[in-house]
Amino acid sequence: MIQLSANDHNNFDDDGFLIANQLIDATRLPDLQQAFSDLFNGRFETGVRPDEVNWQQATGDPSLSRQICNGWKANRNIAAVVLNETLGRTVAELAGWSGVRIMIDNVIWKPPATKSLGFHQDSAYLSWITPSDLLTCWIALDDTHADGGTIEFVRGSHKWQLEQPDGEFHAPHDYRKPMRAAAARAGVDPEICYVEVSAGGGSFHHGWTWHGSGSNRSSNPRRSLVLHAMRSDVEYVPENFDQGIGPIYSRYKRLGDNRLDENYFPILWREDGYRTPQIEQFLGAESSC
Ligand SMILES: O=C(O)CCC(=O)C(=O)O
Numbered sequence: 001m002i003q004l005s006a007n008d009h010n011n012f013d014d015d016g017f018l019i020a021n022q023l024i025d026a027t028r029l030p031d032l033q034q035a036f037s038d039l040f041n042g043r044f045e046t047g048v049r050p051d052e053v054n055w056q057q058a059t060g061d062p063s064l065s066r067q068i069c070n071g072w073k074a075n076r077n078i079a080a081v082v083l084n085e086t087l088g089r090t091v092a093e094l095a096g097w098s099g100v101r102i103m104i105d106n107v108i109w110k111p112p113a114t115k116s117l118g119f120h121q122d123s124a125y126l127s128w129i130t131p132s133d134l135l136t137c138w139i140a141l142d143d144t145h146a147d148g149g150t151i152e153f154v155r156g157s158h159k160w161q162l163e164q165p166d167g168e169f170h171a172p173h174d175y176r177k178p179m180r181a182a183a184a185r186a187g188v189d190p191e192i193c194y195v196e197v198s199a200g201g202g203s204f205h206h207g208w209t210w211h212g213s214g215s216n217r218s219s220n221p222r223r224s225l226v227l228h229a230m231r232s233d234v235e236y237v238p239e240n241f242d243q244g245i246g247p248i249y250s251r252y253k254r255l256g257d258n259r260l261d262e263n264y265f266p267i268l269w270r271e272d273g274y275r276t277p278q279i280e281q282f283l284g285a286e287s288s289c
Pocket of ligand 1: 106108117122136138149150151211212213224226
């Protein structure tokens, strides 16, 4: 469904992001919105708990944006989108990679009046894999607007110097502060671009593009489903495991083998036609965007 033009490629290379008006068909939105409700209420369809459950209805702070990571393991409607082959191929085309696997998904729900998510560069957290290149597809499940806390990018910021992670992700006091400091170091006046799309649209961004999102000052929810994708041939770098991998993703490392396990990081698309065979079995009928 996603056709990229030469212009799209050029814009992505120049800006570090690309806005897309339609990434998934609108008919899929109700099932995905239901999946969000299930996940944040602790209903895990497959019986598997997502890797990171940062918010639950019964216990979560209502002022915070809600986040779950690797919802695909718990819910097949989420999996059908983030493990989609066409989406994987599109990411590969944009990044210039010969294959793509999922690094992590993010299920993010920002109800009205909830707080911001701090600006950051995704690849800054990934020194535990090599190469640590990432490309992210961000899909809006609601119409998005600047005052609704949509994702925002700084044009061209993937070309600034690579920085170490800095500041809080959840509800920082000043969500743009680390980005402004990086802009000053780069000698640049940052140009902020908001992703304002209808539900089903979204964006792609480069792993080093500075991005974040403000508080939701509108009366509508802002839900997004995010695929963080990496190259299919990445390997673990155990020497860097003290730099932020954490207990979850390091646990998936195989003994005596730095290659990533496809059970936890499936391959979505490779130019030689390979795709992790168990994906289709896992998805059942839910395999297309
Ligand atoms: O949805 C958001 O507000 C932030 C998402 C994000 O950080 C990302 O897609 O990398």
